[in-house]
Amino acid sequence: MAYVLDLDAERREITYPDGIDVRLNGHVFRFPAELPADALDPLLADDLDLVGLLADLAKAEGGSAAGDMIELLFRRPSLPKKFLAAVKETYRILLGEEPYERFLSVKPSMADYVRLTKALVKVYGVELGKSFGLGGSSATSGETSSPTSPDTTTSTPDSSGADPDSPASSGSAG
Structure with missing residues (x-):
């Protein structure tokens, strides 16, 4: 008997058939x-x-994410226009020619494009940065990083099974 991967079983069409x-x-x-x-x-x-x-x-060091993004955009002055064209072409692919032309006829604002794109990313479960491994942990700026907590605590007794320093409970003889 052959093993079958049923890629149709978990398709979103089951949830959103239309x-x-x-x-x-x-x-x-x-x-x-x-x-x-x-x-x-x-x-x-x-x-x-x-x-x-x-x-x-992802490789940018220091500064703010917004500051780094602005600097990178200035190095690519045609990017905003190309990006908007790519988003529009993506919508053309998703909607098809006639519905896309109808979509353009309602004159979506930049805010509409942003809201719709963010909502579709959430529904489709796709994030470009994460798809290419860019959303992972960030690199440290120093040679070594320090631990987030000490390797010993004062709340743990030195020996296993030691009696804690607390008043006797009502169920103990004392």
Whole structure:
């Protein structure tokens, strides 16, 4: 007998058989229940180099995350425009041509794009940084790191089974 991996068993279509409805400016747009693999292609395009930006941000030392991001964006002045185009192309892939044109006709704001993208990332369970191992632990700036707590505590008795210094309980003879 052959072993079968049933990839259909846990598909999101079971939970959302008709897709994911998104309401925007009085219109409803239906996104697929599962994120098609090719939907990420615009965001992973070599000319966008979003993965390179995320890697540079993960390697940045010191400063604030916002400050590091701004500095990295100044090194890539065409990135914001390319990124927005990639997001729009991703929505075109997800919605299909006609629904996407209808989506554009309601004139989504930048805030709409941000809210929708964040919500879809949560529903689809995809985060680019984590997908490429960029969301892990951060590197330390020194040669060695110190432990987060001492290796000994004063709350543990020196010998196993030692009687604690506490008043006798009501159930003990004393």
